[in-house]
Amino acid sequence: MNELPLYLQIADYLRRELAGGRYRVGQKLPTEAAFGRELCVAVGTLRKSLLALETEGLLERRQGSGTYVKALPEAGKYPLFHLELNGGGGEPSGEILGLNLAPTTQLSPAQHIRRRRRLDDTWVAVEDIWVRTPDTLQLDWITPALYQMYRERLQLWVARVEDKVGLAPVPAHVGEYIEPAHAAYVERFGLDHEGQLIEYSQTWFDSQVCHYNARWS
Structure with missing residues (x-):
């Protein structure tokens, strides 16, 4: 059984999606509601995942606008x-x-x-x-x-x-x-x-x- 908190599992999945080229720097992510439905998780859990990536400098949350890709994971990691x-x-x-x-x-x-x-x-x-x-x-x-x-x-x-x-x-x-x-x-x-x-x-x-x-x- 995977005991790693779900929000960390989602954060790691999103890192790999960024590394794989699904999103570009500067691209706006889907709304939290839409993203939560896509990933089959509650919005509260998703927010914790996005916050973790924001803390790492990969995402940027803009008040009233949404969440954007700020940077990609370092080369060679994924x-x-x-x-x-x-x-x-x-x-x-x-x-x-x-x-x-x-x-x-x-x-x-x-x-x-x-x-x-x-x-x-x-x-x-x-x-x-x-x-x-x-x-x-x-x-x-x-x-x-x-x-x-x-x-x-x-x-x-x-x-x-x-x-x-x-x-x-x-x-x-x-x-x-x-x-x-x-x-x-x-x-x-x-x-x-x-x-x-x-x-x-x-x-x-x-x-x-x-x-x-x-x-x-």
């Missing part, structure tokens, strides 16, 4: 890891291949998600994902933004990830979609603020069409 097309970028989407309650040696109880990933119009990867929950996920909850779904539906916050990239034997279900000779492998461990594992995933991607990118911002 790494972003993802797949990109070999030509650069790619809008993510996907197809769910399987969804069931199936613990793994890394996580139990856990819900298992198997999905095929696409960047723009190109199929690039197959993923097996386990998230720590005894509850059954609904198919219509699953979007490309899984971490947002974890937060809103399961109250789980991924604070950091550890990725291991390399080669591994290609399972039969992956070989149906990716030529084994071209399949590279990413093993991900998603941890909460206490260092507890809440997500484990295995991703096989087609190295002919995409690559794994680690970028610090």
Whole structure:
């Protein structure tokens, strides 16, 4: 169980959103009421999160106007890891291949998600994902933004990830979609603020069409 106060979890999430480029310096944030609905938290809790970021010099609250981005987190603090097309970028989407309650040696109880990933119009990867929950996920909850779904539906916050990239034997279900000779492998461990594992995933991607990118911002 994550015992870090909710407002600090939200503050850390917002730091990562700032680092990831969701908001620009000088940009006005949504109203507290709208932001609270988006994050599924009470306005009072959100205010404490915003105050923490204001104290750090990242936000500026202007009387009668709203809250604005004043600065971004220091470079190198928040790494972003993802797949990109070999030509650069790619809008993510996907197809769910399987969804069931199936613990793994890394996580139990856990819900298992198997999905095929696409960047723009190109199929690039197959993923097996386990998230720590005894509850059954609904198919219509699953979007490309899984971490947002974890937060809103399961109250789980991924604070950091550890990725291991390399080669591994290609399972039969992956070989149906990716030529084994071209399949590279990413093993991900998603941890909460206490260092507890809440997500484990295995991703096989087609190295002919995409690559794994680690970028610090």
